[in-house]
Amino acid sequence: MQLTNRAKQVSNKEMTLAEKMYLPAVVSGLAITIKHFFRKKPTIQYPEVKKYLGPIYRGHHILKRDEQGRERCTACGLCAVACPAEAISMVAAEREKGEESLYREEKYAAVYEINMLRCIFCGLCEEACPKQAVYLRHDQMVPVFLERDEVIYGKDRLVEKMDDRYIRKNSEVKTTPTEPSLTRSAT
Amino acid sequence: MALPILLTKGLIILVIFGISLLIATYSTYAERKVAAFLQDRIGPNRAGPWGLLQPIADAGKLFFKEDFIPSQASKWLFILGPSLAMFTALMSSAVIPFGDSIRFMWDNVRYDINVQGIEINIGVLYIFGVVSLGVYGVMVGGWASNNKFSLLGAIRAASQNISYEIALGLSIITILMMTGSLSVRQIVNEQASFFEWNVFTQPLGFIIFLTCSFAECNRTPFDLPECETELVGGYHTEYSSMKLGLYLFSEYINMFVSSAFISALYFGGFHYPFMNEVNGALENSLGAITGHNLATALGFLVFFGKILFFIFFFMWVRWTLPRFRYDQLMNLGWKIFIPLSILNVVITGAGLLYNFKYSSWLIAIVMIVLAVTSQAKAPKQQVVPQRS
Numbered sequence: 001m002q003l004t005n006r007a008k009q010v011s012n013k014e015m016t017l018a019e020k021m022y023l024p025a026v027v028s029g030l031a032i033t034i035k036h037f038f039r040k041k042p043t044i045q046y047p048e049v050k051k052y053l054g055p056i057y058r059g060h061h062i063l064k065r066d067e068q069g070r071e072r073c074t075a076c077g078l079c080a081v082a083c084p085a086e087a088i089s090m091v092a093a094e095r096e097k098g099e100e101s102l103y104r105e106e107k108y109a110a111v112y113e114i115n116m117l118r119c120i121f122c123g124l125c126e127e128a129c130p131k132q133a134v135y136l137r138h139d140q141m142v143p144v145f146l147e148r149d150e151v152i153y154g155k156d157r158l159v160e161k162m163d164d165r166y167i168r169k170n171s172e173v174k175t176t177p178t179e180p181s182l183t184r185s186a187t
Numbered sequence: 188m189a190l191p192i193l194l195t196k197g198l199i200i201l202v203i204f205g206i207s208l209l210i211a212t213y214s215t216y217a218e219r220k221v222a223a224f225l226q227d228r229i230g231p232n233r234a235g236p237w238g239l240l241q242p243i244a245d246a247g248k249l250f251f252k253e254d255f256i257p258s259q260a261s262k263w264l265f266i267l268g269p270s271l272a273m274f275t276a277l278m279s280s281a282v283i284p285f286g287d288s289i290r291f292m293w294d295n296v297r298y299d300i301n302v303q304g305i306e307i308n309i310g311v312l313y314i315f316g317v318v319s320l321g322v323y324g325v326m327v328g329g330w331a332s333n334n335k336f337s338l339l340g341a342i343r344a345a346s347q348n349i350s351y352e353i354a355l356g357l358s359i360i361t362i363l364m365m366t367g368s369l370s371v372r373q374i375v376n377e378q379a380s381f382f383e384w385n386v387f388t389q390p391l392g393f394i395i396f397l398t399c400s401f402a403e404c405n406r407t408p409f410d411l412p413e414c415e416t417e418l419v420g421g422y423h424t425e426y427s428s429m430k431l432g433l434y435l436f437s438e439y440i441n442m443f444v445s446s447a448f449i450s451a452l453y454f455g456g457f458h459y460p461f462m463n464e465v466n467g468a469l470e471n472s473l474g475a476i477t478g479h480n481l482a483t484a485l486g487f488l489v490f491f492g493k494i495l496f497f498i499f500f501f502m503w504v505r506w507t508l509p510r511f512r513y514d515q516l517m518n519l520g521w522k523i524f525i526p527l528s529i530l531n532v533v534i535t536g537a538g539l540l541y542n543f544k545y546s547s548w549l550i551a552i553v554m555i556v557l558a559v560t561s562q563a564k565a566p567k568q569q570v571v572p573q574r575s
Binding site: 016017018021023024026029030032033034036037039041042043045 | 221224225226227228229232394503504506507508554557558559561
């Protein structure tokens with residue numbers, strides 16, 4: 001059985017005079033490279049142009065709110081248990097009177113932190129969550145960080161903004177990327 | 188010498204020097220760009236628009252790196268090495284005729300100043316004298332480093348340069364025979380009409396000259412002096428910062444000078460097809476002075492076009508062909524190029540005896556016929572049946 005049909009028998013035969021003269025082979029080599037010179041480059045200019053990575057790409061984490069703006073997370077800790085890299089940590093708190101518009105259920109995460117240096121973007125937290133509160137955005141990557149204290153993402157950077165809600169109905173839907181630079185290449 | 192002549196001459200030298208250095212500098216950028224394009228990449232594009240400030244960034248980086256001299260090296264020779272390489276590379280550009288002449292009136296006397304560093308009637312000899320000094324830069328650098336690998340690299344470089352210089356000199360002798368002069372300007376002026384360009388009368392000499400220039404510039408496929416796999420870098424293993432930069436930069440100046448010589452000796456220098464008609468029309472319509480100067484400028488541009496093409500060709504070959512093995516390199520130099528160029532000299536001499544300029548084609552035709560027949564006689568490559 002062969003993996004490809006491009007295999008060639010190697011021979012050690014004497015070279016003909018034309019081959020010994022080098023020049024024909026040199027010229028044909030030059031012809032091949034000059035064809036590549038004029039070829040369209042497949043490179044994507046990454047930081048300026050970003051490619052649409054598909055509906056199942058796992059990027060930036062997000063803590064969902066529901067339609068009325070209440071946080072869905074109940075700090076059950078299943079995501080932290082499921083996380084193989086142990087990147088997630090949280091502190092639970094009890095909802096008090098007057099906070100019903102903020103949190104969906106009686107228990108909520110007072111602190112919810114993801115260590116982006118540890119996270120391997122496997123998506124197990126997303127699968128483990130019974131409340132559909134944590135998602136990995138398919139349209140946005142975690143930005144580059146240069147300082148160590150930028151590494152741990154708290155609720156300020158994880159909870160979604162109500163004016164820019166992350167919607168992913170099903171994996172077939174190709175939503176418009178929300179990052180401005182993404183829209184340029186989303187053809 | 189009258190003052191205006193001196194001033195014009197100084198201006199010409201300044202302009203030529205500036206343009207040469209600029210082209211050499213931007214060759215480093217062009218090299219990376221051409222390499223990228225030949226390999227379906229994009230190349231430097233971060234510094235400035237399209238990466239045009241890249242050479243400046245590279246130079247800045249080289250200046251700020253540690254200037255290291257090994258403690259066991261002989262210090263002064265170590266410093267002398269790169270400067271020698273640079274010096275010889277720059278020297279040889281003095282005799283290239285970059286253009287026809289600049290014409291002006293002064294005190295009712297008409298002056299014609301050649302666009303050339305210096306017009307000497309032993310130009311070709313001068314070139315070979317200076318170019319063969321270039322190997323000292325490499326040798327001194329390799330020796331002074333006090334490093335076995337550098338020394339090996341330097342010796343390889345020296346033996347390579349010497350063996351290819353002989354073929355280089357022999358291949359150019361045919362041109363000297365046809366021109367009857369050692370002056371580069373004279374050789375260029377002999378090629379005024381298109382079909383008298385030496386590349387058409389001396390195809391074999393051209394191919395040998397071209398290949399030997401590659402070897403002289405230490406460019407791929409003949410860049411044996413620097414070989415990371417065998418020599419940990421070559422003659423400049425111990426060099427750092429701007430000293431290494433000078434070595435690398437002198438390679439680019441060498442490339443520029445070689446391209447200039449190839450275009451001057453084989454491609455008619457500043458001549459181009461229908462040049463006499465164009466120049467005549469310019470002089471008739473704009474006067475003998477302005478028209479002539481414009482024609483000179485046009486020839487200057489044409490010459491630089493040719494140079495740029497050959498620089499591109501050097502890069503094109505570099506990113507196409509792999510490095511030669513050292514014994515193959517020596518075989519090619521001593522056993523093939525030297526006999527071939529001697530044969531070329533003999534045949535050209537015989538042709539000149541009977542006033543036939545194109546006799547060099549005889550060898551070329553014989554070689555093509557031999558190649559074709561050997562190819563026809565060769566057993567066809569067996570098509571091995573594929574097992575399924």
